[in-house]
Amino acid sequence: MNIFYEWPPTRSDRAKWALEELEIEYRSEEINLYKGDQRAPSHLEIHPLGAVPALRTDYYQMFESTAIVLQLIDENPKKNLAPEPGSYTRAEYYQWCVFAAAELDPPLLDYFNHKLRPADNLRPPQLRQDPSVAQLARQQFEVRAKVLSDHLGKREFLLGDTFTGADICVGHSLRMAQMLELLGDFPVLKEYLERLSRREAYRRVYKP
Numbered sequence: 001m002n003i004f005y006e007w008p009p010t011r012s013d014r015a016k017w018a019l020e021e022l023e024i025e026y027r028s029e030e031i032n033l034y035k036g037d038q039r040a041p042s043h044l045e046i047h048p049l050g051a052v053p054a055l056r057t058d059y060y061q062m063f064e065s066t067a068i069v070l071q072l073i074d075e076n077p078k079k080n081l082a083p084e085p086g087s088y089t090r091a092e093y094y095q096w097c098v099f100a101a102a103e104l105d106p107p108l109l110d111y112f113n114h115k116l117r118p119a120d121n122l123r124p125p126q127l128r129q130d131p132s133v134a135q136l137a138r139q140q141f142e143v144r145a146k147v148l149s150d151h152l153g154k155r156e157f158l159l160g161d162t163f164t165g166a167d168i169c170v171g172h173s174l175r176m177a178q179m180l181e182l183l184g185d186f187p188v189l190k191e192y193l194e195r196l197s198r199r200e201a202y203r204r205v206y207k208p
């Protein structure tokens with residue numbers, strides 16, 4: 001049985017979206033980040049950083065939301081959510097998946113932590129909020145959002161007219177950006193997210 005460790009709405013939703021798109025059976029285990037479940041020794045065995053998401057299958061366990069998306073999609077090639085490994089279009093697929101984790105998530109998290117996170121919910125080592133970090137994070141996000149917007153202005157999905165795991169990876173980041181009210185200047189990205197939100201799997205993961 002697959003066990004999925006999550007705490008919505010966080011980056012666990014990115015991996016959950018892949019589970020739902022692929023119609024994989026799993027049992028959900030909620031790790032209450034407010035109560036400190038993530039620091040329990042039993043959870044640290046699954047995620048050594050004390051975070052979500054993580055996945056335990058009959059054969060392996062892993063963490064990192066983007067890596068879980070990539071792995072599950074590769075295990076289910078008949079679902080056609082990725083170009084074939086080694087193909088030239090796979091390059092662009094990897095590019096956008098990693099772009100989500102490496103370029104979009106960090107400024108979004110900095111913005112949340114330094115502007116919107118409830119002060120009594122700050123985690124060491126960050127013990128105070130700094131408005132200048134929030135402002136810089138917003139600017140960094142907007143530079144990256146413009147790159148995406150220029151790309152998506154001419155396409156339905158990141159790789160063209162076919163939905164792939166890259167849309168899950170980036171779509172999750174944009175969902176976070178929407179929650180942080182950072183998409184106002186990016187109508188192309190709002191429309192793209194609206195397109196993604198029509199998918200049944202998306203609706204099962206992200207509550208309105």
Ligand SMILES: N[C@@H](CCC(=O)N[C@@H](CS)C(=O)NCC(=O)O)C(=O)O
Pocket residue numbers: 010011012033038050051052053063064065066101123
């Ligand atoms: N790069 C990791 C980030 C995992 C992560 O930091 N998750 C956050 C929620 S978005 C978490 O569990 N934080 C633990 C905490 O708040 O104590 C991923 O994408 O899975």
